[in-house]
Amino acid sequence: MSNKTSKLFYLLLVLLPFSVLAQEEDESKWEVNGYLKNLQSASLIQVPNFITGQSELVILSNNLIHNRLNFSRSLGSKMVFKSSLRNRFLYGDLDTPERMLEQFEGGNDFFDLSLEGSQTNWAAQTILDRFYLDIYLGDWEMSIGRQRINWGISTFWNSNDIFNAFNFTDFDYEERPGSDAFLLRKYIGFTSSIEFAIAAADDIKKLKAGFLYKFNLKNYDYQLLAGITENHLSLGGGWSGAIKKIGFKGEFNTFNDLSTSSEPFTGSFSMEFDYINKNALYFGFGVLYNSLGQTDTNILNLLDFDISARNLYPFKYTVFYSMNQSFNPIFSGGISFLYSPGPVHATFLSPNFNLSIAQNWDLAFFGQIVFDRQEKYSSPVQGFFLRLKYSF
Amino acid sequence: MKYIPILALIFGLSGTFPNTLEAQTLSSKEIIKKVENTMRGNSNFSEIKMTIIRPDWSREMTMKSWAKGEKYALIQVTGPARDKGTMFLKRENELWNWQPRINKTIKMPPSMLTQSWMGSDFSNDDLVRQSSFVNDFTHERLPDEKVEGRDCYVIMMTPKEGVPVVWGSIKFWVDKKEFIQMKSEFYDEDEYLVSTIAFSEIKTMAGRPIPTVLTVTPADDEENKTIIEYLNLEFDKQYEDSFFTIQNMKRIK
Numbered sequence: 277m278s279n280k281t282s283k284l285f286y287l288l289l290v291l292l293p294f295s296v297l298a299q300e301e302d303e304s305k306w307e308v309n310g311y312l313k314n315l316q317s318a319s320l321i322q323v324p325n326f327i328t329g330q331s332e333l334v335i336l337s338n339n340l341i342h343n344r345l346n347f348s349r350s351l352g353s354k355m356v357f358k359s360s361l362r363n364r365f366l367y368g369d370l371d372t373p374e375r376m377l378e379q380f381e382g383g384n385d386f387f388d389l390s391l392e393g394s395q396t397n398w399a400a401q402t403i404l405d406r407f408y409l410d411i412y413l414g415d416w417e418m419s420i421g422r423q424r425i426n427w428g429i430s431t432f433w434n435s436n437d438i439f440n441a442f443n444f445t446d447f448d449y450e451e452r453p454g455s456d457a458f459l460l461r462k463y464i465g466f467t468s469s470i471e472f473a474i475a476a477a478d479d480i481k482k483l484k485a486g487f488l489y490k491f492n493l494k495n496y497d498y499q500l501l502a503g504i505t506e507n508h509l510s511l512g513g514g515w516s517g518a519i520k521k522i523g524f525k526g527e528f529n530t531f532n533d534l535s536t537s538s539e540p541f542t543g544s545f546s547m548e549f550d551y552i553n554k555n556a557l558y559f560g561f562g563v564l565y566n567s568l569g570q571t572d573t574n575i576l577n578l579l580d581f582d583i584s585a586r587n588l589y590p591f592k593y594t595v596f597y598s599m600n601q602s603f604n605p606i607f608s609g610g611i612s613f614l615y616s617p618g619p620v621h622a623t624f625l626s627p628n629f630n631l632s633i634a635q636n637w638d639l640a641f642f643g644q645i646v647f648d649r650q651e652k653y654s655s656p657v658q659g660f661f662l663r664l665k666y667s668f
Numbered sequence: 669m670k671y672i673p674i675l676a677l678i679f680g681l682s683g684t685f686p687n688t689l690e691a692q693t694l695s696s697k698e699i700i701k702k703v704e705n706t707m708r709g710n711s712n713f714s715e716i717k718m719t720i721i722r723p724d725w726s727r728e729m730t731m732k733s734w735a736k737g738e739k740y741a742l743i744q745v746t747g748p749a750r751d752k753g754t755m756f757l758k759r760e761n762e763l764w765n766w767q768p769r770i771n772k773t774i775k776m777p778p779s780m781l782t783q784s785w786m787g788s789d790f791s792n793d794d795l796v797r798q799s800s801f802v803n804d805f806t807h808e809r810l811p812d813e814k815v816e817g818r819d820c821y822v823i824m825m826t827p828k829e830g831v832p833v834v835w836g837s838i839k840f841w842v843d844k845k846e847f848i849q850m851k852s853e854f855y856d857e858d859e860y861l862v863s864t865i866a867f868s869e870i871k872t873m874a875g876r877p878i879p880t881v882l883t884v885t886p887a888d889d890e891e892n893k894t895i896i897e898y899l900n901l902e903f904d905k906q907y908e909d910s911f912f913t914i915q916n917m918k919r920i921k
Contacts, residue, residue, distance in 0.1 A: 426770055426772045450770070463914070495762055521779045522777065523776075525775070552780055632727065667749035667750040
């Protein structure tokens with residue numbers, strides 16, 4: 277499809293719910309909801325000055341206006357059409373149109389369902405990140421189109437999420453990307469199912485497809501996965517349950533190159549525990565082993581890391597610890613701490629606060645602070661974000 | 669902070685039981701049994717509005733709930749907009765949560781169950797409550813009292829030894845005629861009052877007299893309140909066990 281045609285195609289898809297909505301005699305059949313957010317960010321970056329040998333502090337400030345519209349329409353009792361439109365307008369200090377546009381990469385899968393534009397100090401994008409039809413036939417379920425196939429279990433690292441892995445540093449993308457795919461699911465019990473999913477690809481080497489078997493045994497949920505992930509045979513699984521009162525879950529996946537037997541085994545394993553005490557203080561603790569990760573790569577890779585189920589994090593070994601406290605029903609705060617042992621001692625610290633300021637209004641603060649040790653322990657980048665959100 | 673088991677309330681505490689026995693012939697245990705039978709026996713569907721009230725602010729939340737006895741339940745959050753569509757599934761002592769925006773089913777850790785439910789003065793402890801007000805408590809009848817002009821039995825319940833209950837004792841006021849709970853007081857192990865639930869606005873719903881408003885007041889802070897209001901209530905719906913599944917959690921409207 278040429279670029280122009282695909283843009284027209286995109287517009288057509290975006291307008292579809294609106295146009296049908298306008299003609300509909302009974303508008304109540306449509307459900308529309310979403311939000312409007314304003315995200316103000318400040319990035320503090322230590323830029324090395326090679327002449328003086330000192331580093332200089334550069335502060336970049338950006339503002340993102342972010343709107344989301346979710347449409348849903350039942351078509352009889354057996355079908356539901358769902359579509360979500362994500363609109364963003366960013367302006368601020370990033371210096372080139374290309375740099376601005378880079379902010380909006382990702383989210384598109386096989387089809388290009390987006391429109392972008394940018395100038396030196398602004399960039400805008402509208403993208404359909406969901407556009408699919410759910411079909412229910414007894415114990416069978418089918419989903420066709422751009423959808424989120426969520427096979428992951430863990431909080432941070434989902435090696436079973438072979439269709440649309442997400443980067444947890446992208447905290448503002450609450451819905452996470454979708455995938456142009458077909459999914460078929462058969463429920464075989466109250467809590468068990470078999471699923472098959474395949475994502476659109478124009479090259480067999482880029483194909484992602486897999487089976488997932490979910491079942492429940494002795495108060496544990498389990499899953500087993502077998503599939504093809506970009507020319508790798510992928511075999512994995514996961515679990516979710518509890519040891520006494522402590523939540524215990526994890527997942528693993530192995531990837532074997534189908535075209536060469538010389539590539540060493542790749543895979544990852546993550547495991548975590550969580551607990552909430554009587555005073556609503558939440559604790560989470562977990563580990564990740566990622567065979568494709570490095571031990572000495574730069575910490576800055578974390579913030580624009582090209583994530584996939586095969587490579588979930590820039591580092592090989594990582595531990596996380598997180599805490600969250602509800603101070604009262606409208607105010608909560610927490611902190612996550614990730615540390616990767618190795619020569620650079622990569623550390624990621626992320627505090628957050630959320631305040632419900634009125635029935636549908638939320639004010640949130642997020643911080644992303646990275647530390648590493650090149651010569652001495654320092655923090656080359658700190659990001660701070662203030663977000664106002666109105667949900668409707 | 670101790671929270672009142674909310675789901676006991678949502679899943680049918682307000683149910684009543686047509687009385688055919690002579691009141692005088694009932695022991696305290698039988699009275700509680702009649703109240704509990706209605707709590708547990710039926711399937712029901714309800715629509716609920718919960719309001720959390722604090723001196724400086726208040727927040728509203730609405731939900732739909734489908735329940736079968738005490739073992740099975742589905743709850744759908746219908747408001748506020750931010751949480752709309754979030755689902756909870758309870759099967760026996762397991763609990764799942766479905767987040768539609770990321771299409772993720774999360775098995776909730778057991779410690780989550782003792783938490784305040786959606787920030788209210790309730791907890792969802794009752795989801796996995798194994799104890800029975802009839803068999804796991806001793807019952808002592810106190811002199812009758814009037815609540816909102818209605819004659820009530822007053823029964824003090826104390827958990828038997830080894831029963832895992834957070835309360836030291838619970839005092840129940842039960843309407844003599846309709847077997848509706850009119851008031852409950854929850855005491856800790858040191859016999860201090862922790863919180864009170866008042867039942868009010870008795871209306872006929874699904875052909876029965878129902879207290880449609882429940883107000884929870886923590887004893888140590890009477891300006892804080894959580895109010896639960898039944899907007900709609902249907903009894904004796906026949907739900908199969910297979911209604912309460914992960915499959916239905918995603919499909920139900």
